[in-house]
Amino acid sequence: MRFRALGEEGQRRLCASRVTICGCGALGTVLANHLARAGVGHIRVVDRDFIEIHNLQRQILFDEEDVASNLPKAEAAARKMRAINSSITVEAVVTDIDHTNILDLVADADLILDGTDNFETRYLINDAAVKLGKPWIFGGVIGSEGQTMTILPGKTPCLRCVVEDSPPPGMTPTCETAGVLGPAVSTIASFEAIEAIKILSGDFESLNRDLIMVDLWNWSFRQLKVAGLLGKVDCPTCRRREFDWLEGRMGSHTTTLCGRNAVQIATRRADKLDFAQLAAKLTGIGSVRHNDFMLRFETDGHEFTVFPDGRAIIKGTNDIARAKTLYAQYLGS
Amino acid sequence: MPLVRIPTPLRPHAGGNDSAQAEGSTVGEVLNALTSAYPDLRSRLFDGEDLRRFVNVYVNNEDIRFLEDLDTPVAAADEVSIIPAVAGG
Ligand SMILES: [Zn+2]
Numbered sequence: 001m002r003f004r005a006l007g008e009e010g011q012r013r014l015c016a017s018r019v020t021i022c023g024c025g026a027l028g029t030v031l032a033n034h035l036a037r038a039g040v041g042h043i044r045v046v047d048r049d050f051i052e053i054h055n056l057q058r059q060i061l062f063d064e065e066d067v068a069s070n071l072p073k074a075e076a077a078a079r080k081m082r083a084i085n086s087s088i089t090v091e092a093v094v095t096d097i098d099h100t101n102i103l104d105l106v107a108d109a110d111l112i113l114d115g116t117d118n119f120e121t122r123y124l125i126n127d128a129a130v131k132l133g134k135p136w137i138f139g140g141v142i143g144s145e146g147q148t149m150t151i152l153p154g155k156t157p158c159l160r161c162v163v164e165d166s167p168p169p170g171m172t173p174t175c176e177t178a179g180v181l182g183p184a185v186s187t188i189a190s191f192e193a194i195e196a197i198k199i200l201s202g203d204f205e206s207l208n209r210d211l212i213m214v215d216l217w218n219w220s221f222r223q224l225k226v227a228g229l230l231g232k233v234d235c236p237t238c239r240r241r242e243f244d245w246l247e248g249r250m251g252s253h254t255t256t257l258c259g260r261n262a263v264q265i266a267t268r269r270a271d272k273l274d275f276a277q278l279a280a281k282l283t284g285i286g287s288v289r290h291n292d293f294m295l296r297f298e299t300d301g302h303e304f305t306v307f308p309d310g311r312a313i314i315k316g317t318n319d320i321a322r323a324k325t326l327y328a329q330y331l332g333s
Numbered sequence: 334m335p336l337v338r339i340p341t342p343l344r345p346h347a348g349g350n351d352s353a354q355a356e357g358s359t360v361g362e363v364l365n366a367l368t369s370a371y372p373d374l375r376s377r378l379f380d381g382e383d384l385r386r387f388v389n390v391y392v393n394n395e396d397i398r399f400l401e402d403l404d405t406p407v408a409a410a411d412e413v414s415i416i417p418a419v420a421g422g
Contacts, residue, residue, distance in 0.1 A: 027422040117422040140419035145341060147419040162396075163418040165386035178342075180421055188422075210394075213416065215341075218351075224391055224416065228399035259421075 010201030011039065015088075017200040018042040020109040022097055022125055024073045025049065026180065027139050028115025029061040030189030031196070035113075036081040038197055042089045043081065046105055047074040047115075048096040048264070049257075049313070050294060050305055058182035072293050072307075094293060096266045096311055097121055099248045102128045111199050112136035113192055119166030120245070120255065126151070126159040127246035130238045137195050139188045143178045144217035146188035149226070150195045150208050157229040158238040162211055180259075184216050254320050262315040263323035272308045282330065302326055335363050335407045338414040346373035355413075360390060361403030363413055378415065389416045 006014075019040055021028050024047035035043055051059070051066045051073055059073075066076040078092035095101060097116075106112050106128050114137060116122055122138060129136040130153045138159055139148040151158050191212060198206050210223040229235075236242045244250040255264050275290040282288045286299025297304040302316040304326075312331060314323045334354040339347045347353060348371060355370070357363035368375040378388055390397045391414045397405045407413060 023422070025422065115422065117420070119418065119420055140422050142419050142421040143341060145419060162389070163387065166418060166420065178421075185422065211416075213419075222414075223394060224414075225395050229396060232399045 005203065005206070006197070006201055010203070013201045014039050014197065015041045017110045018044070018108055019111045019113055019196065019200070020044045020046060020106045021113045021115050022046055022105070022121065023115035023117065024061075024077045025055065025115060025117055026058040026182070026185040027117075027141065027189045027192070028073075028113075029059045029077060030186050031113050031115050031193055032077050032081055033061055033084070034190065034193035035196060036085045036088060036090070038193075039085065039088060040196075040200060042091070044091040044093060044105065044109065045074045045077050045081075046093040046095060046097055047072065047077070048094070048266075048307075048311065049073050051076055058180065058185050060182075060186070070291055070294060070296065075293065094307065095309065096264065097124065098266065099124060099246050102246065103132070106134065107132065109134065111196055113196060114138045114140075115189070118255070119163070120250075122159060123166070123250065124245040126237060127243040129153055130158050130241070131243055131246060135199050137192045139192045141180055141185045141188050144181050144184045145213070145215045146184050147211060147213050148188050148191045148195075148208075149211045150199075152204070152207070153238060155230075156209060157226050157233075158235060160237040161229045161233050161235040162226050164233075181216070184214075187214060187216060254324065256318050256320065257313065260315065261318055262313055263317060263320050265312045265314065265323060265327045273306065273310055275306075275308070278306070278331075285330070297330065299330070304330060306331065334409055335411045335413055337363060337367050338412060340415055340417050342417060343374060343377060343415065346377060347371045358406060359401075359403065360392060360397055360405045360407055360413055363407055364390070364403070387418055389418075390414065391416060 021031050024045050032045055051062050053067050061077045061080045072094040074092040074094050078090040081090045102124055112125055112129055133153050135152050137150050209227045211226045213222040275295045279288045279290055282297050286297055288297045295306040305313045312327055314326055317323050334356055336352050337355050338352050355363045355366040357366050392405055392411055
């Protein structure tokens with residue numbers, strides 16, 4: 001509040017605002033931390049994953065106890081955020097963001113923040129943001145390098161104006177092949193957070209209009225001019241208003257997970273799984289345990305984490321077809 | 334000669350270099366000269382005669398799509414940057 005450009009009025013607006021943070025991994029935990037401390041009134045954190053020990057290298061809201069408790073990331077982050085700032089409302093949503101649920105997750109938000117690790121979800125966020133006319137902030141990091149861009153639909157180029165297509169698998173490094181450094185993630189997420197504070201406090205004049213590109217290892221910082229792309233490129237999303245991801249024409253529901261030797265199978269069922277029943281079925285085939293949030297089943301070099309909506313993360317393979325077979329074998333389809 | 338900045342993921346296909354000088358008076362000529370020197374780069378940047386859709390090229394700090402695309406003129410002191418989308422997070 002002492003920061004003059006924000007002021008009392010700006011702080012009041014922050015307290016009255018709502019954001020949705022899509023993804024609560026490396027970028028998402030830094031975003032959640034900053035926004036909780038800044039006093040953003042209502043923060044919804046959405047993530048599909050559970051916490052693993054190797055996440056602690058960069059996912060700053062989590063600790064070893066969270067790993068031992070088998071907590072989903074969204075839930076663990078929400079608990080920390082409430083402990084950091086009891087005057088804000090934090091909502092944890094444990095789900096895989098897809099075209100069927102994204103509008104519900106962002107419709108009441110003043111701003112959408114990118115805490116994801118993949119372009120599929122980013123294009124989906126971009127579709128939803130452009131359709132609803134909501135600002136969103138893109139961030140991506142690999143190794144020591146990162147990019148970020150602030151998107152105001154209709155006023156600045158959207159993600160698809162700038163990145164027409166995502167690199168196909170094998171053409172681009174992933175967290176698995178190139179690693180990712182915590183400070184690089186923190187830097188990009190902090191850029192996102194400061195832009196969020198400007199938007200939520202109503203200072204649109206001071207926003208970044210460039211594609212920012214940093215390499216922390218080599219000390220390079222670039223501001224690439226992209227503003228001129230608005231209206232110049234025939235963008236399918238913001239010019240032609242074709243929402244390919246939102247309408248389910250683009251994007252798969254089964255994905256390999258960045259850096260994890262794991263595949264996610266995202267079948268969604270209307271009724272909740274009965275973990276006790278499933279555990280009884282799997283006992284004897286392998287080791288199985290469960291809490292309210294997940295069931296963990298290990299057998300034959302594979303580890304299944306199953307969520308109440310039927311979604312599963314299968315570790316021990318990068319092969320989508322193999323993962324689908326394993327899902328069918330042990331969990332049924 | 335214009336300098337081409339090569340992004341991290343493409344360096345293994347460009348002799349490990351983070352930049353290289355390449356002759357030419359347009360972006361297209363410069364990239365042709367670069368990919369003649371490093372043929373491995375060609376298929377990573379181009380699909381036939383067109384740039385791949387996930388590769389963006391900037392002259393100094395301007396996206397060539399709002400200049401003249403591959404026909405954008407470049408002077409000896411200009412920098413051409415190949416910028417891929419950064420996926421992780
Ligand atoms: Zn667009």
